Amino acid sequence: MAHLDLIGVEKHYGSVRAVDRVSLAIDQGERLALLGPSGCGKTTTLNLVAGFLTPDAGEIRIAGKDVARLPPHKRNTGMVFQSYALFPHLPVAENVAFGLRMRRVERPAIARRVAEALALVRLDHLGARYPRQLSGGQQQRVALARALVIHPEILLLDEPLSNLDAKLRQEMRMELVGILKSVGITTIFVTHDQDEALSLADRVVVMNTGRIEQAGTPVEVYEEPATAFVAKFLGEPNVLAARVASVAGGEIACELEGGYRVVSERKAPVQAGDRVEVIVRAERVRLARAPSGLPNSFPARLEHVMYLGGDLRYLVRLGPHRLIAVEKNRGDGDVPVAGQALHVEWPARESLVAAAGPRP
Amino acid sequence: MRVSERLAPWLLAGPVVLFFVVFFAVPVALLFASSVERVDTATFQVIERFTLHNYRRFLFDRFYLGVLGTTLRISVLVTLAALVTGYPMASYLQRAKPRERAALMLLVVSPLLVSLVIRSYGWIIVLGPLGLINGVLSGLHLVSAPLKLMYTETAVVIGLTHVFYPFMVLAIYSSLQTIDPAVVQAAQNLGASPRMAFWRVTLPLSVPGIVAGSLIVFALSVSSFVTPALLGGPWVKVVAYLAWEQNLVVLDWPFAAAISVILLVLTAFVMYAYNRFVERGWFAGVFQ
């Protein structure tokens, strides 16, 4: 039995299906990320688990018990809100103690557990401060301590790092993963930031228009995208309009405008003559001075080089098409210059073929 | 900065400042000056230029102190009544859907647009011996003789609560609006029932609105004059009524001026508390 089960959960707003037949099983101690663009239903799903919304259909089971009709205060989930939602009128220690007081925990135990929780997030010295006297990162940690101290069945994190600046976000990401691992708590977090999802979660669930597009390990969803949406949502995709020329022996050959012939080794439910999109991630596109024998290798012209310090981004023109290629800047000096003629190349397994569909 | 830029605000505001000095600041200053004069009430001649006679007369007289007591008592009751009825209204407004909220808000606020004379006459119809309440009570045979509601402190409290109600509702409503809804959700997520979340989170966070609304309503009640005169008649005298009486009936202007100054000091004190609380915040560490 999974620790948290969502079975055919639906939530409608008028004719809009915010959450559409979502089924998920999350194991004890697993960290699961709900990833998707805004409006994909990930926050609604989180609110359904927390009990701020009631599903229109389906079951939500925590440790086997159906909680779909229970009010939020009887669910024993610990939530970290996007805005942190700290109680502005209570000092930090009282914020953390709130859930324990609601559970009528005895005073000495409250004091001990609050101290432990604050120590866990390295804020033991700030218990007497008020939330507004803390930095964003500190507030975030108070919110985490407040949610963990009640020993919830499930920890829910709503865009946990979105309110922090870029540098602090990196630091907090490391710290958060450390804390979650040491506590070993079942966690669901919602994010629209793929780096966050891929780096924090054991399993990533990519959602779109209320439905699950793909659920899998970070490596699976990134390397083996199940749908065109996933392929285009993760990483930095180049999307090329094409027509299938032939499907034979596990190889799909596509023809691009201008006579370019792109080969893919990936499976796709397409047949010769279909209009498709060929998707290639920018960091998988290589630039070469001469063809190196890869099946996808085309003469091209470098239009623009963008110097980003750690990375180099290239805008490459391939007849009527434009491709973006990203390389690490290793500092070995051999940076091509705009206007240069060169070859763009990628392996056959890096081109993903999908029926022409909407962009994420 | 160019000279014209520096002069601009004074060119804009200066003439209006001058106008307000002449027709507002000077009259109020003269009121202070007049309050320390003493006139012979038979001849209306000034007999003393600088004396605290008028203040002594007010502050050491049982009758006037009684009127002050009545005024304060009425104001406290009005404040409490407005608070107790205003909070549920404000909290409902906060939760209502936008259309319902807009409609209710209009209904709450629109009585303010009707002159308070007319609103007070409305209460005479409701509270009078042949009025609505007595009509209903005697119709149900609950009373044999009409209850005396008019010309009582109760009538004045009801009338004033009605007059100042919107200020309380708006003050509480605006403080409720500043509360992040996620904070209330957080309380529930941590195990607080909706009732508990209200007592532990929503109510404490709306204290600024409660205090602001109460101070405003109190200050307005203390200096109110028309409603007490109409609903309390000569039997329920308030400080503002005394000032009017001394000024227009007895024609003892210095005494009227002194009563005005006392009223002014009273409201100034409340407004000072208001500023301290709302703008600087007594809970400096707590509220943004």
Add this chain to the structure above:
Amino acid sequence: MTLRVVTYTLIVLLLVPLAATVATSFTTLSYVTFPPQGFTLRWYGEALHKQEFLDSFVLSLGIALVTAVLATGLGAPVAVALVRYRFPGRDLVNAFFMSPLILPTVVIGIALLQFYNQVRIGSTSASLVLGHVIVTTPYAIRLIASSLTGLDPAIERAARNLGAPPLRAFRLATLPLIRPGLMAGAVFAFITSFDNVTISIFLATPRMVTLPVRIYNLWDQPLSPWLLAICSLVILWTVVLIAVVERAVSVRGLFGAAGAR
């Protein structure tokens, strides 16, 4: 759901005195009693023949109109100075213009009455208007200032940058955008002036009595149905006014921006 019941009960209670006034004005009896008996418009006919009330209505209307124009005209430059410029004494000027709202209205009434008598201006329609202007201009300043505050000053600078001289830049780029604030200020001043009793009681003379004071002065007489007809007409007039004004400026916005008092 009990909260909903409480709320709607309170709304009814808020409207009871006004509803009772209107209901009773149709009574066929010649004295006021509840429930009213029968239905007649007779008292309205009688009310419309009370010449002194008609005169008072016209006087109140005129005073309110002039007050609205003056309050907006005086308030606008002050609002611009307070919002657009940082100058020494700005806080003081701001506090000074808000002080008529903090002072009890009775006190202002007495102060003005004594002042007019001391400088021997006496009570004229001009002195009534002056009193009303003092208590309404602060609202106009606040309402205009709040519409200015929400305005990006870069818009006027853009006009200047494109070659407009200062006054034209203000007229072309800023004025159209603060028109709602000016409208709101004028409307608020008009209503506040039209309803005002407390200042008017002190400044009225036997020959110059505004409508609310005229109604107030009957306090010591038994309530008569024709007076309720007059009150009902004023309520009707207010409702029409709200309906007209609500399209241009939200009534709630008026009170929101005008602040507590």
